[in-house]
Amino acid sequence: MNTLEAIEQRRSIRKFRDTPIPDEVMEKILRAGTLAPSGKNRQPWRFIVVGQDKRAEIVRVMREGMAHLKAQGVNLGSAEWTAKVLEQAPVTVFVFNEYAEYAQAHRDIGDALMDTVDVQSIGAAIQNMLLAAQDMGIGSLWICDVFYAYEELCAWLGQTHQMIAAVSFGYPDEQPNARPRKTVTEVTQWL
Numbered sequence: 001m002n003t004l005e006a007i008e009q010r011r012s013i014r015k016f017r018d019t020p021i022p023d024e025v026m027e028k029i030l031r032a033g034t035l036a037p038s039g040k041n042r043q044p045w046r047f048i049v050v051g052q053d054k055r056a057e058i059v060r061v062m063r064e065g066m067a068h069l070k071a072q073g074v075n076l077g078s079a080e081w082t083a084k085v086l087e088q089a090p091v092t093v094f095v096f097n098e099y100a101e102y103a104q105a106h107r108d109i110g111d112a113l114m115d116t117v118d119v120q121s122i123g124a125a126i127q128n129m130l131l132a133a134q135d136m137g138i139g140s141l142w143i144c145d146v147f148y149a150y151e152e153l154c155a156w157l158g159q160t161h162q163m164i165a166a167v168s169f170g171y172p173d174e175q176p177n178a179r180p181r182k183t184v185t186e187v188t189q190w191l
């Protein structure tokens with residue numbers, strides 16, 4: 001599969017088969033992540049891989065965090081649906097920013113700007129992983145609903161660094177249509 005085909009054909013997958021992903025395949029996906037460009041080549045990404053044997057626990061922790069927010073009257077949006085995806089994904093990779101702490105009270109503008117650079121680099125790493133997975137017939141879902149259980153998940157994963165996202169991977173059990181996109185004309189101004 002060439003790169004443009006992978007970009008065209010990738011979809012967010014929310015139904016996975018139970019077939020495990022071999023470690024060597026996951027390593028290829030993670031390596032693709034590490035090949036992403038990064039501001040000042042800082043390579044701020046850090047990955048924690050949660051496999052099938054730990055997924056029930058991670059979903060329990062996510063639901064615990066969601067329940068705390070719900071009790072405070074927070075609207076959980078799509079989070080409950082996303083928790084169900086996590087529940088059946090053979091692998092979920094949690095992605096952290098090595099250079100930012102979760103709770104940073106006083107940061108100067110330089111740090112704050114570098115944070116923005118690092119988050120862009122991590123976005124590139126995640127997209128590389130999605131495309132590498134697509135190339136190998138593996139579906140993926142980029143997940144930020146994990147923020148509804150931010151503290152609980154960071155604590156369970158033993159992380160004080162900034163959590164950026166989670167990405168679930170598995171062999172697809174659905175073939176969703178392409179979601180609508182704004183046209184190039186709508187989003188571009190040529191000068």
Ligand SMILES: Cc1cc2nc3c(=O)[nH]c(=O)nc-3n(C[C@H](O)[C@H](O)[C@H](O)COP(=O)(O)O)c2cc1C
Pocket residue numbers: 010011012013014078082141142143144145146178179
């Ligand atoms: C930063 C980011 C966060 C996302 N978080 C979630 C999520 O928590 N749950 C979910 O079901 N989809 C999530 N998605 C997937 C988007 O809903 C999806 O990419 C979008 O609807 C376009 O569909 P497509 O990926 O199939 O092209 C996220 C995507 C991105 C890029």
